[in-house]
Amino acid sequence: MKLIKFTKKGIYCIPGKFYLDPWYPVDYAIISHGHADHSRAGNKHYLCHNDSKAIIKHRLGQDIFIESLRYNEPRNINGVQVSFFPAGHVIGSAQIRLEYKGFVVVFSGDYKTQPDFISTPFEPVKCHEFITESTFGLPIYKWKEEAALQTQLQNWVLQNQQNNRTSVFLGYSLGKAQRIMKLIEGVDDIFVHTAIHNLNYAISGSGIELPETTLLNYDFKKADLQNKIVIMPPGLLGSRLLKKIPNASTAICSGWMHIRGNRRWKGVDAGFAVSDHADWDGLLEAVKATEAEKVYVTHGSQAVFSKYLNEIGIEAHELKTEFGDDELASEVEIKTEKA
Amino acid sequence: MKDFSNLISAIEITNKTNAKIDALVNYFRTAPDKDKLWLIALFTGKRPSRPVKSNLMKTWVMEITQLPEWLFLESYASVGDLGETIALLLPNPEYKIEKPLHIWIDELINLKQKTDEEKKIYVLEAWNGLEAQERLIFNKLIGGSFRIGVSKKTLVNSLAKLSGIDANQLMHSIIGNWTPNSISFDDLLNGEHINYDNSKPYPFCLAYSLEKDLEDLGKTNEWQVEYKWDGIRGQIIKRKEEVFIWSRGEELVTEQFPELVEAVGQLEGNFVIDGEILAIKDSAVLLFNDLQKRLNRKNVTKKLMEEVPVGLYIYDILEWNEVDLRTFSMEERRVKLEELFKQNTSDILKLSEVINFKNWDELDALRNIARSFNSEGLMLKKKDSIYHVGRKKGDWWKWKVDPLTIDAVMIYAQKGSGRRSSKYTDYTFAVKNEDKLVTVAKAYLGLTDVEITEISRWVNKNAIEKFGPVRTVKPELVFEIAFEGIAYSKRHKSGVALRFPRMKRWRKDKTVKDIDTIESVKALIDAN
Ligand SMILES: [Zn+2]
Ligand SMILES: [Zn+2]
Numbered sequence: 052m053k054l055i056k057f058t059k060k061g062i063y064c065i066p067g068k069f070y071l072d073p074w075y076p077v078d079y080a081i082i083s084h085g086h087a088d089h090s091r092a093g094n095k096h097y098l099c100h101n102d103s104k105a106i107i108k109h110r111l112g113q114d115i116f117i118e119s120l121r122y123n124e125p126r127n128i129n130g131v132q133v134s135f136f137p138a139g140h141v142i143g144s145a146q147i148r149l150e151y152k153g154f155v156v157v158f159s160g161d162y163k164t165q166p167d168f169i170s171t172p173f174e175p176v177k178c179h180e181f182i183t184e185s186t187f188g189l190p191i192y193k194w195k196e197e198a199a200l201q202t203q204l205q206n207w208v209l210q211n212q213q214n215n216r217t218s219v220f221l222g223y224s225l226g227k228a229q230r231i232m233k234l235i236e237g238v239d240d241i242f243v244h245t246a247i248h249n250l251n252y253a254i255s256g257s258g259i260e261l262p263e264t265t266l267l268n269y270d271f272k273k274a275d276l277q278n279k280i281v282i283m284p285p286g287l288l289g290s291r292l293l294k295k296i297p298n299a300s301t302a303i304c305s306g307w308m309h310i311r312g313n314r315r316w317k318g319v320d321a322g323f324a325v326s327d328h329a330d331w332d333g334l335l336e337a338v339k340a341t342e343a344e345k346v347y348v349t350h351g352s353q354a355v356f357s358k359y360l361n362e363i364g365i366e367a368h369e370l371k372t373e374f375g376d377d378e379l380a381s382e383v384e385i386k387t388e389k390a
Numbered sequence: 391m392k393d394f395s396n397l398i399s400a401i402e403i404t405n406k407t408n409a410k411i412d413a414l415v416n417y418f419r420t421a422p423d424k425d426k427l428w429l430i431a432l433f434t435g436k437r438p439s440r441p442v443k444s445n446l447m448k449t450w451v452m453e454i455t456q457l458p459e460w461l462f463l464e465s466y467a468s469v470g471d472l473g474e475t476i477a478l479l480l481p482n483p484e485y486k487i488e489k490p491l492h493i494w495i496d497e498l499i500n501l502k503q504k505t506d507e508e509k510k511i512y513v514l515e516a517w518n519g520l521e522a523q524e525r526l527i528f529n530k531l532i533g534g535s536f537r538i539g540v541s542k543k544t545l546v547n548s549l550a551k552l553s554g555i556d557a558n559q560l561m562h563s564i565i566g567n568w569t570p571n572s573i574s575f576d577d578l579l580n581g582e583h584i585n586y587d588n589s590k591p592y593p594f595c596l597a598y599s600l601e602k603d604l605e606d607l608g609k610t611n612e613w614q615v616e617y618k619w620d621g622i623r624g625q626i627i628k629r630k631e632e633v634f635i636w637s638r639g640e641e642l643v644t645e646q647f648p649e650l651v652e653a654v655g656q657l658e659g660n661f662v663i664d665g666e667i668l669a670i671k672d673s674a675v676l677l678f679n680d681l682q683k684r685l686n687r688k689n690v691t692k693k694l695m696e697e698v699p700v701g702l703y704i705y706d707i708l709e710w711n712e713v714d715l716r717t718f719s720m721e722e723r724r725v726k727l728e729e730l731f732k733q734n735t736s737d738i739l740k741l742s743e744v745i746n747f748k749n750w751d752e753l754d755a756l757r758n759i760a761r762s763f764n765s766e767g768l769m770l771k772k773k774d775s776i777y778h779v780g781r782k783k784g785d786w787w788k789w790k791v792d793p794l795t796i797d798a799v800m801i802y803a804q805k806g807s808g809r810r811s812s813k814y815t816d817y818t819f820a821v822k823n824e825d826k827l828v829t830v831a832k833a834y835l836g837l838t839d840v841e842i843t844e845i846s847r848w849v850n851k852n853a854i855e856k857f858g859p860v861r862t863v864k865p866e867l868v869f870e871i872a873f874e875g876i877a878y879s880k881r882h883k884s885g886v887a888l889r890f891p892r893m894k895r896w897r898k899d900k901t902v903k904d905i906d907t908i909e910s911v912k913a914l915i916d917a918n
Contacts, residue, residue: 189464189468190455190457191469191475191478191479309478310468311526319405320406321403321404354856354857355461355856355857358460358857359461362458369856371851
């Protein structure tokens with residue numbers, strides 16, 4: 052029998068009677084991670100990883116009904132054994148493993164295979180069917196190691212300081228912001244926008260240690276910020292707040308910045324290829340490690356990646372989903388985020 | 391190449407012109423002379439011819455990476471640049487090669503006459519010894535456009551900062567006739583080569599768009615008004631019986647317009663004139679689209695010259711018999727220009743008409759009919775103004791006709807190359823033709839990044855094809871398309887050609903039912 056079904060509301064587990072990251076409200080939603088396109092409002096019952104709980108409550112409201120599990124802690128739902136495995140995407144991100152009568156399906160959610168020293172590192176999970184993302188499913192994507200990124204970002208900040216400039220990073224509040232904090236930790240004081248500050252507060256509340264930051268008050272003194280580091284959501288590109296920052300040099304951190312044309316973004320100085328999704332080799336390795344007999348490819352380059360998998364002898368199917376692109380969050384998305 | 395690669399990184403990591411200039415000055419302070427000369431040559435489009443065909447490079451990369459061709463092409467479509475695609479696809483280098491820029495270039499020049507097998511050995515060895523960014527530069531040295539966000543102006547300003555030499559003189563120097571092997575860096579900067587160079591152009595005087603009321607310009611008789619044309623602004627130089635044609639982009643385009651060289655050569659004396667190169671057939675100015683067929687051709691055939699004949703509308707005179715006239719007033723220059731032109735017998739050279747008008751209101755009416763003969767509007771030039779260097783506010787104004795607009799529906803979307811290669815940025819639009827749709831325009835300008843992001847997401851969901859750079863989409867998204875002109879065209883399936891179409895607004899309030907019909911679009915031609 053079939054364990055999962057792809058419906059209009061999302062990926063549905065037939066015997067378990069629950070959905071995975073549904074995009075329309077359902078009774079029971081199992082959530083891979085806290086990004087807006089994976090954890091949406093309106094579900095009656097949420098289940099997620101322990102570290103995602105505070106994030107999701109912060110985003111969707113304190114009054115939602117939400118339960119959480121550790122990694123590899125099984126929960127039986129209508130006879131289906133559900134467990135979470137680290138996805139390495141952002142703090143609290145999980146692959147969702149479903150086992151029913153010996154048949155195993157794993158939904159990857161969003162993932163990256165390279166450790167970032169802030170989220171729990173990705174662990175491959177053997178399964179019969181694997182549902183994978185494919186945001187960067189083209190062989191042109193090949194990420195630098197964390198140490199190289201660290202040098203790159205820190206040198207940029209130091210260079211800015213030599214030129215009397217304040218370094219402003221633009222990155223999504225959940226995931227990218229904490230990653231940037233970790234990459235530049237110790238170089239100088241880090242100021243963060245309210246949206247990031249509040250999220251950091253929620254994350255720290257669940258016992259995770261983050262690099263030290265200061266809230267960027269709207270009435271900050273210019274002298275306090277000069278030559279320091281600021282992190283804000285990309286939606287604030289071109290905002291009054293950004294213009295108020297003295298001698299700002301701006302940088303976007305996103306996997307899309309791997310391509311030169313994308314780095315030459317309007318109004319931004321630098322672009323760094325810091326991605327929270329797997330690169331081409333990461334995707335291939337992850338798929339192979341599952342030893343799955345069937346792979347479903349979701350959001351991103353699903354056509355390309357599934358065609359390639361089939362060519363190298365791995366049965367793959369494309370799956371159209373409503374998941375978005377959290378690597379280059381547009382202003383539209385950011386504005387819906389709670390400030 | 392390390393230094394050159396670092397320079398490119400330093401330039402690309404900022405969008406502030408001063409920071410780019412500082413990076414260039416730093417490079418010029420430390421790099422070997424030959425490298426500096428090649429840098430200037432590369433940034434001003436003086437490059438050796440391509441030694442290795444791009445198809446060969448593609449084949450070798452597929453061999454190394456073991457990727458199927460469709461996946462290579464898919465990658466290329468996503469990156470939008472072949473040299474960069476190759477640099478990104480190759481595995482990490484196994485060793486390190488360090489050679490100065492000019493040695494690489496010399497080797498590439500010598501590579502041209504080698505066999506394909508020898509070329510392959512050389513290129514593969516280079517690829518395996520260079521980091522991704524250096525590899526990209528290496529591929530760009532072989533061929534392809536090398537756009538890195540440094541304008542000639544920025545380059546010249548950095549040389550001026552380095553040397554203290556006047557920027558205009560440096561502009562003359564770097565765009566003159568020289569090659570990196572024929573001159574030293576100091577001689578180039580000091581302009582040793584340009585005193586002997588008859589081709590030396592002057593910087594163009596440019597106009598701003600009119601931003602005040604006509605009444606505020608003062609008396610009407612203080613202004614010389616002409617039609618504005620959309621062709622190639624050119625500076626035509628005749629010195630010592632030689633004719634040179636410079637485009638506004640500071641390119642020498644003499645070879646592309648042999649009929650102009652001949653006609654101008656008939657005029658006696660030495661002179662420099664400023665004008666507009668236009669496609670003109672049966673005394674009527676054609677659209678820029680037509681002129682485009684004449685541009686960047688290696689050979690200008692007789693057939694092409696008959697198909698798209700060109701002419702020159704002359705605006706101004708900058709030099710006559712060794713006298714620099716640029717500090718003379720517009721009025722005085724016009725007198726000189728008319729004097730020079732008296733001897734003209736060619737019918738492809740024309741003086742730009744000076745429009746007679748009594749009051750400002752009259753001018754507004756004249757502007758509105760300009761489109762009917764493919765003029766872009768009017769130029770207003772202060773009669774007592776000198777011929778300025780570059781753009782200067784107040785003396786010259788351009789006053790364009792208001793754009794025409796239609797509502798059209800998007801039917802294809804294509805990924806942009808360069809700046810936003812992960813997004814769908816280039817769109818094709820259609821209007822109704824009875825119960826079908828017919829393509830009327832392609833456009834990529836006019837939308838905000840947020841709108842592009844939203845549309846890209848929509849395209850991803852609604853596209854019919856899955857591979858390749860072009861996506862057919864459901865005809866749902868309606869846009870107001872603005873354009874400068876419209877004419878009947880046999881080349882276009884719709885029978886009309888729009889000039890400079892761009893997206894004025896995304897009409898989320900409209901559906902495909904509300905778009906224009908081909909009849910209502912054609913009606914615009916007759917109305918204008
Ligand atoms: Zn995500
Ligand atoms: Zn996602």
